[in-house]
């Protein structure tokens with residue numbers, strides 16, 4: 001990590017706007033990657049994508065207090081700004097925007113941006129609607145502060161990306177929202193800043209979230225379109241690892257309304273707690289069109305979707 005001097009870090013709205021003046025005047029495309037820091041491979045994939053598509057890449061690092069529903073989660077959230085600046089630079093960031101909370105929420109701050117409907121369900125129901133109101137308010141502010149042409153988000157937080165798209169469409173914000181695929185660890189666990197807080201034993205069980213989703217995806221690919229059977233297949237894998245999901249929902253990928261049957265595509269989302277750590281994941285289920293093939297009897301999940309021996313030993317326990 002010594003090959004690059006980190007890109008400049010700016011801390012105030014005025015500094016960021018001044019730093020972007022010449023790029024804007026030159027008509028350069030500006031890309032923004034909003035993060036809460038503790039950068040991992042998932043964040044870096046967004047920065048790399050921004051680098052490929054934009055001439056100027058801004059990475060924001062701000063642990064936004066208003067989107068945390070648990071004080072302990074906020075206090076324990078990992079912070080590593082120097083390391084983050086190095087990693088972001090290496091991945092292609094030109095500028096880091098790392099404001100203090102008082103810069104973003106000065107005394108007297110009293111505005112919130114709220115998307116309704118979509119924010120009541122799943123993460124909104126589990127964490128409280130304030131979570132998404134915190135997300136939309138900070139993302140709206142970051143878009144206003146930076147004025148990017150493109151902003152990059154991860155599919156791992158699928159509902160968050162949908163809520164941001166809704167806000168941008170409803171408020172006629174002049175920015176393209178780009179969503180990129182979930183980056184995973186070698187055993188399928190979605191990369192997350194919270195993974196570092198898992199104990200070794202929890203870390204061995206955590207890939208079951210992804211494995212369960214993959215089991216359901218395989219069943220859907222075989223022609224199964226019934227939501228309860230698809231959810232049961234994923235739940236089975238979680239149960240065998242001793243995990244009780246907070247939710248395991250099959251929804252329409254556009255509206256996030258729960259569906260009984262997958263017409264073509266459905267989004268299967270899961271949230272589960274391992275001790276103090278709450279993890280989420282999702283996968284798109286695709287049911288091939290055409291006549292439904294004869295359904296297989298409820299068989300043991302196919303082991304081919306397990307990606308490591310570790311996962312097999314724990315998830316099939």
Ligand code: AMP
Nearest residue numbers: 035036042153154156157182183190191
């Ligand atoms: P966070 O720092 O957790 O707020 O995440 C910042 C951005 O990185 C969000 O758009 C997330 O969806 C995205 N992100 C987080 N984890 C991953 C991952 N494993 N793969 C791809 N994107 C991710």
